[in-house]
Amino acid sequence: MGELQGGEPILEAWNKKKEEEEEEEAQAQLEIWKYIFGYVELAVIKCAIELGIADAIESHGSPMTLSEISSTLGSDPSLLNRILRFLINRKIFKADKNSDSTTTYANTPLSRRFLKNGQQSMAAFLLLESSPVMLAPWHSLSARVLANGGINFPFQKAHGEDVWGYAAENPGHSNLINEAMACSAKMVVPAIVEGCGDEVFEGLKTLVDVGGGTGTALRALVKACPWIHGINFDLAHVIAVAPKIEGVENVAGDMFLGVPKADAAFLMWVLHDWGDEECIQILKKCKEAIPKENGKVIIVEAVIEEGAIKQGNLKDVGLMLDMVMMAHTSFGKERTLKEWEYVIKTAGFTSYTVKSIDAVQSVMLAYP
Numbered sequence: 001m002g003e004l005q006g007g008e009p010i011l012e013a014w015n016k017k018k019e020e021e022e023e024e025e026a027q028a029q030l031e032i033w034k035y036i037f038g039y040v041e042l043a044v045i046k047c048a049i050e051l052g053i054a055d056a057i058e059s060h061g062s063p064m065t066l067s068e069i070s071s072t073l074g075s076d077p078s079l080l081n082r083i084l085r086f087l088i089n090r091k092i093f094k095a096d097k098n099s100d101s102t103t104t105y106a107n108t109p110l111s112r113r114f115l116k117n118g119q120q121s122m123a124a125f126l127l128l129e130s131s132p133v134m135l136a137p138w139h140s141l142s143a144r145v146l147a148n149g150g151i152n153f154p155f156q157k158a159h160g161e162d163v164w165g166y167a168a169e170n171p172g173h174s175n176l177i178n179e180a181m182a183c184s185a186k187m188v189v190p191a192i193v194e195g196c197g198d199e200v201f202e203g204l205k206t207l208v209d210v211g212g213g214t215g216t217a218l219r220a221l222v223k224a225c226p227w228i229h230g231i232n233f234d235l236a237h238v239i240a241v242a243p244k245i246e247g248v249e250n251v252a253g254d255m256f257l258g259v260p261k262a263d264a265a266f267l268m269w270v271l272h273d274w275g276d277e278e279c280i281q282i283l284k285k286c287k288e289a290i291p292k293e294n295g296k297v298i299i300v301e302a303v304i305e306e307g308a309i310k311q312g313n314l315k316d317v318g319l320m321l322d323m324v325m326m327a328h329t330s331f332g333k334e335r336t337l338k339e340w341e342y343v344i345k346t347a348g349f350t351s352y353t354v355k356s357i358d359a360v361q362s363v364m365l366a367y368p
């Protein structure tokens with residue numbers, strides 16, 4: 001009897017463990033397909049953007065039937081039906097049965113991110129990441145990891161030069177990058193202004209956006225803070241196609257050689273493209289460009305922090321971006337707060353603060 005009483009909990013624990021293992025096995029068998037066919041989502045969404053499905057529904061102004069969408073797009077209705085079925089299953093579009101039993105298709109907040117234009121459009125970003133140029137380097141990621149300190153950069157291996165050199169020589173790809181960055185800038189700048197705009201921008205007369213692309217971030221910033229004169233600073237091939245924006249001056253140059261003088265320097269999604277040594281050089285050039293007494297460098301980047309600053313899904317986006325940096329740049333990476341502190345302090349800044357905003361990135365203010 002004594003033995004049985006002692007044996008029961010052991011048996012129970014053994015059964016529970018077995019059940020858990022079986023559950024994990026079943027889950028793994030389900031999840032594995034997600035990874036095997038992971039590319040399907042990206043490819044079908046790219047197809048939907050190229051077809052202009054969300055745009056067609058949006059300009060129609062109300063939900064559309066399959067035949068209406070397919071005649072607007074000039075597409076094969078049965079193939080389009082299968083594309084829509086896939087995207088509806090992922091809740092990217094919505095389907096409703098009407099009283100006359102016809103089905104109509106509508107946009108959702110998510111499908112509106114795939115409109116070709118508009119404040120919330122992220123279509124250009126998806127088209128960049130799914131372009132053959134950006135997909136090719138992923139095939140050499142393992143070679144990069146095995147390089148053991150040797151030079152084996154996936155982007156160079158695929159295209160013969162780094163991403164910025166390639167962009168300078170391929171205007172089509174450069175445009176894709178500029179448009180993708182503009183999508184993200186349109187989303188992030190309002191989050192910065194809302195999250196900590198007073199502290200960051202008040203009192204600034206001039207602000208230089210280093211690696212500012214075609215000026216989308218400054219366009220939004222000078223609109224929100226009209227007392228600021230913006231200097232949009234980027235490589236010559238980017239500035240050559242930057243539009244004229246009221247309150248913003250376009251300046252071409254190389255941030256490793258020098259940065260135009262201003263009350264503050266703004267660096268959004270620039271430092272993550274570079275290794276520590278390069279970040280320190282860029283930050284030193286920014287420090288030379290701002291006043292010693294009250295200048296600051298505004299760094300807008302993800303902070304990969306173990307649970308502390310950015311939680312949940314946004315943390316996962318930061319980790320995905322880190323993989324993107326590994327595939328697309330030579331030494332770029334997403335950094336933990338400790339790693340940011342290292343580059344900021346080594347570049348000669350005496351103090352810094354970090355603000356969390358409603359975006360993948362946080363705002364770090366570095367003071368000389």
Ligand SMILES: C[S@@+](CC[C@H](N)C(=O)[O-])C[C@H]1O[C@@H](n2cnc3c(N)ncnc32)[C@H](O)[C@@H]1O
Binds near residue numbers: 164214238254256268
């Ligand atoms: C990832 S994009 C970020 C663009 C913009 N800050 C944003 O967040 O939308 C990096 C930018 O750095 C620019 N860049 C790269 N090397 C540069 C250099 N040596 N000097 C100035 N800008 C550079 C690129 O042309 C590109 O516009």
